[in-house]
Structure formats: structure tokens, C-alpha cells
Amino acid sequence: MSCNSFASIRVAGLAHTGDGATMTQLDTRALRNAFGTFMTGVTVVTSVDANGQAIGFTANSFTSVSLDPPLVLVCLANTSSNYNALIDATGFAVNILAQTQVDVANTFARPVEDRFATVDWHSGPEGSPIIDGASAWFDCRMHKTIDAGDHVILLGEVIGFDSTPVPGLGYARGAYVTASTAAEALGTGTNLVVSALIEQDGKVLLIDDGTGRMALPEVIVSDEGASAAVKKLISATGLTAQPGFVYSVFEDVVRKRQHISFLCQAAEGTPLKGVFVPLDPTALDDVADPAILTMLERYAQEAEIGQHGIYVGTQNSGEVRALNTGRT
Numbered sequence: 001m002s003c004n005s006f007a008s009i010r011v012a013g014l015a016h017t018g019d020g021a022t023m024t025q026l027d028t029r030a031l032r033n034a035f036g037t038f039m040t041g042v043t044v045v046t047s048v049d050a051n052g053q054a055i056g057f058t059a060n061s062f063t064s065v066s067l068d069p070p071l072v073l074v075c076l077a078n079t080s081s082n083y084n085a086l087i088d089a090t091g092f093a094v095n096i097l098a099q100t101q102v103d104v105a106n107t108f109a110r111p112v113e114d115r116f117a118t119v120d121w122h123s124g125p126e127g128s129p130i131i132d133g134a135s136a137w138f139d140c141r142m143h144k145t146i147d148a149g150d151h152v153i154l155l156g157e158v159i160g161f162d163s164t165p166v167p168g169l170g171y172a173r174g175a176y177v178t179a180s181t182a183a184e185a186l187g188t189g190t191n192l193v194v195s196a197l198i199e200q201d202g203k204v205l206l207i208d209d210g211t212g213r214m215a216l217p218e219v220i221v222s223d224e225g226a227s228a229a230v231k232k233l234i235s236a237t238g239l240t241a242q243p244g245f246v247y248s249v250f251e252d253v254v255r256k257r258q259h260i261s262f263l264c265q266a267a268e269g270t271p272l273k274g275v276f277v278p279l280d281p282t283a284l285d286d287v288a289d290p291a292i293l294t295m296l297e298r299y300a301q302e303a304e305i306g307q308h309g310i311y312v313g314t315q316n317s318g319e320v321r322a323l324n325t326g327r328t
């Protein structure tokens with residue numbers, strides 16, 4: 001970088017203290033906004049207090065820390081009404097909220113008298129409350145608490161956990177975001193083809209396209225929403241799966257159609273029609289549509305390195321953009 005380009009760097013986050021000292025302090029509002037650009041999931045952290053009462057608060061500071069030993073962390077504000085109860089607790093649970101659980105996120109972020117009155121929950125293996133319908137949960141034994149400025153870090157050892165294919169709720173720049181709201185914005189208009197890239201244990205569901213060749217489950221939608229269409233596709237397979245992120249958006253210029261493919265994780269189970277095939281070139285050889293074949297080959301490559309992106313373009317050319325799925 002040349003010396004001149006330094007001059008154009010914006011220093012909005014720096015402010016001088018009023019006492020004339022040379023020390024500078026960060027503008028906390030601007031800093032909070034900058035932190036907020038990091039898209040996260042939303043969790044409800046729960047525990048039980050000394051009286052055996054369920055307690056909990058909404059948190060997006062959850063981070064997976066270590067696999068061996070299995071450790072996770074959340075940051076709790078020193079001002080929290082639950083501060084004393086949580087630093088003395090023997091454990092806590094982290095409930096990863098589903099995209100339909102915005103109300104739960106709001107209830108546990110506001111001063112509600114009994115936050116648990118409006119949710120169904122049960123005790124986890126370590127004794128902390130597990131909220132029904134969450135995408136995943138981790139019930140933890142307290143490993144360590146670490147003072148960290150105006151927050152305390154709760155480091156927990158995972159004793160029990162579960163996860164489902166239900167897509168999680170996202171949070172970015174102070175707003176809740178979901179995979180399907182993003183898809184609705186893309187999926188309006190006529191002549192839209194929606195397909196479901198349904199994955200189970202590293203395999204993808206392919207169905208007979210009627211000519212003996214293989215295809216993804218797909219449907220042409222005229223005026224219904226893209227996520228309604230993909231839900232119908234999933235339901236026709238008899239599998240338990242939810243529409244997750246949009247994996248590919250492309251304009252099929254030959255058929256004059258817009259094409260959207262949703263990535264869907266399926267739970268264990270056998271499909272009513274079609275078959276799960278491994279992501280290798282021989283198995284994918286039978287896929288008829290070259291654009292879908294290219295997409296599946298990309299999916300296979302990305303699955304190997306555990307990093308997916310979204311394709312935007314035509315069936316012949318376009319670009320792959322990173323998916324904002326946050327940390328995994």
C-alpha cells in the first residue's frame with residue numbers, strides 16, 4: 001500500500017477524551033456497530049439458580065472453542081440480572097434458536113417476569129433447561145469463568161447435545177435474518193424453477209426425471225414463493241428436512257427461466273422416491289441437466305473442504321460468492 005492510500009482510511013472509531021490528555025478512546029457506539037457486522041446465530045443460554053428456578057437470556061456471543069475436550073463459550077454482561085446465579089452455577093445450556101423462534105429470542109432479551117412461561121422446555125442431561133424446537137442444544141458443565149471487561153466469559157464443557165436439520169436464526173447489524181427471508185427476496189417473479197439439493201450423510205437425493213436420467217427434485221413455480229415451493233418438494237420425498245440456504249441462483253437462458261436451488265439437510269430416513277447417491281463423478285454421471293451437474297460437482301468439491309458458497313449467474317457463467325453462514 002502506498003503512503004497516499006493511508007490518508008483515505010476512515011478513523012471514525014477514534015475519539016479524543018475531553019481532558020486534553022493524549023489518550024484516545026474508541027467510540028463505543030461505532031465499535032458496537034462494527035462488531036454487529038459479524039453475522040451470528042442467536043442462542044438462549046439457560047441454567048438453574050440456587051433456588052432451582054430456570055433462568056435464561058438471549059445471547060449471540062456463543063462460540064465453539066474446542067473439540068477435545070468439547071468446550072464452548074458465551075459472554076455474559078456484568079449488568080445481567082442473572083450474573084451472580086450464572087457465575088455460581090454448576091452448568092449452563094446453549095440453545096441454538098431456529099429461524100421460527102424470533103419470539104423466543106425477544107422474550108429472553110426483555111425484562112419479562114417469567115421468560116419460560118411461553119416456551120416448552122425440559123431439563124437436559126446436566127440439568128439446564130433445553131428449549132423445544134431449537135436447531136441444536138449443548139448442555140454444559142461449567143469449566144471456568146473468566147472476567148473480561150464489562151462481560152464474564154462462561155466456558156462450558158459439553159456433556160450432552162443434539163442437533164436437527166431445522167435452519168437456525170441469524171443476527172446481523174442489529175436485525176434478525178433467516179435463510180428463507182433472503183430466498184423470498186430472490187424468488188419472486190414468474191417462470192421460476194426451484195430445486196432442492198437434499199443432503200443426507202454426504203449423499204445427495206436424485207430422482208428419475210422421467211426419461212431414465214437423474215435430476216434434483218424440482219418444480220416450476222409461477223406466483224407462489226420459492227420457500228413454499230421447496231417445502232412442497234421436500235414433503236413429496238417423505239423426508240424430514242427444512243429449506244436451508246440458497247445454494248445456487250442462475251438464469252437458464254435456454255429455457256428462459258430463473259433457477260434457484262436450496263440446500264436442505266435431511267434427517268435419517270428413506271425417501272419415498274429417488275435415491276441418495278454419493279458425491280463422486282460416477283454416481284453423478286446420470287444427471288441429465290449440465291447446469292445441475294456443474295452445480296453438484298461444485299457441491300462435491302466444497303463438501304470436501306467443508307466450505308460452501310452461493311453461485312449467481314447464468315447456466316454458463318457466473319461467480320461463486322461466500323455464504324454468510326458465520327463460523328462453523
Ligand SMILES: Cc1cc2nc3c(=O)[nH]c(=O)nc-3n(C[C@H](O)[C@H](O)[C@H](O)COP(=O)(O)O)c2cc1C
Nearest residue numbers: 057058059060061075076077080081082108109110
Ligand atoms: C440477538 C441478541 C443477542 C444478545 N447477546 C447477548 C450476549 O451475548 N451476552 C449478553 O450478556 N447479553 C446479550 N444480549 C442482551 C440480553 O439478552 C439482554 O440484555 C437481556 O435482557 C439480559 O437479561 P438478564 O439481565 O435477565 O440476564 C443479546 C440480546 C439480543 C437481542
